[in-house]
Amino acid sequence: xxSQQPNPETVSTESLxxxxxxxxxxxxxxxTVNHVEIIETVISSLDQEDTAMVSQNEEGHLWKFKYGSVExxxxxxxxxxxxxxxxxxAVLPLPAKNExxxxxxxxxxxxSDTFESCFAIVDNQVVVSxxxxxxxxxxxxxxxxxxxVATIADxxxxxxxxxxxxx
Numbered sequence: 527x528x529s530q531q532p533n534p535e536t537v538s539t540e541s542l543x544x545x546x547x548x549x550x551x552x553x554x555x556x557x558t559v560n561h562v563e564i565i566e567t568v569i570s571s572l573d574q575e576d577t578a579m580v581s582q583n584e585e586g587h588l589w590k591f592k593y594g595s596v597e598x599x600x601x602x603x604x605x606x607x608x609x610x611x612x613x614x615x616a617v618l619p620l621p622a623k624n625e626x627x628x629x630x631x632x633x634x635x636x637x638s639d640t641f642e643s644c645f646a647i648v649d650n651q652v653v654v655s656x657x658x659x660x661x662x663x664x665x666x667x668x669x670x671x672x673x674x675v676a677t678i679a680d681x682x683x684x685x686x687x688x689x690x691x692x693x
Contacts, residue, residue, distance in 0.1 A: 561602055561605065561611070561660065561663065561668065562587060562602065564665045564668045564669070565587070565589065565600055565602060565668055566578075566580075566589070568668060568669045568672045568673070569591050569672065572591065572593050572598075572672065572673065572676055573592065573593065575592055577590075577591050577592040578590070578591040579591070585603060586601060586602050586603035586604050586609070587600075587601065587602045588600070588601050589601075593615070593676040593677075593679070593680055594676075594680030595683055595684060596615040596616065596617065596676070596679040596680050596683050597615060597616070598614075598615045598672070598676045599612075599613070599614050599615065600612070600613050600672060601613075602660070603660075604660070605660060606660065607659060607660060607661035607662075608659060608660075608661075609659065609660045610657055610658065610659055610660065611657065611659075611660055611663055611668065611671070612655065612656070612657040613643075613655065613656050613657070613671050613675040613676075614646075614653045614654065614655035614656075614675060615653060615654050615655075615675055615676060615679035615680075616648075616651040616652070616683075617645075617651075617652050617654060617679050617682055617683040617686055617687075618651065618686045618687055618690060618691065619650065619651050619652075619691075619692070620647065620650045620652065621650075621692075622652075622690040622691065622692070622693055623689075623691065623692070625690075625693075627690075628652075628686075628689075628690045632645040632652065633645075635682075639678070640654070640674075640678055641674050641678075642656050642670065642671060642674055643655060643656040643671070643674050643678055644656070652686065653679075654675050654678045654679040654682070655675065656671045656674065656675050658671075
């Protein structure tokens, strides 16, 4: 069995480095498309009322859709390892009644009930959120993050609003 080995004297280093650069760019483009396509597939499976909207600008992609009684936001800032994938949904506007008790309840829920997400405060709203860098982001993680945030927000918004709503 004969295996062909390239002759080192005939291989151009310049062409190899150019090919490597082109390959890296193509891989990055494929990754971007895959993340966007996966996010859109997950959203379309959860958005039963066809409310999904997307905007794209220099800061990346931002999707919004309705899941049960909450609006869920999904943001992808880009495709490099340092970019972020974030999902969030508001569950309660602030100020709220008995905020010390509310904060204790949210912290206790963060310990055991939120999986990869957490309760947080953003722009005077209690939200359920999950965020991570794009580095090695898998399709399963994308699906799980969106599903977990949407489900936890929808499962808890009515009860939190009933108990702690408008101060």
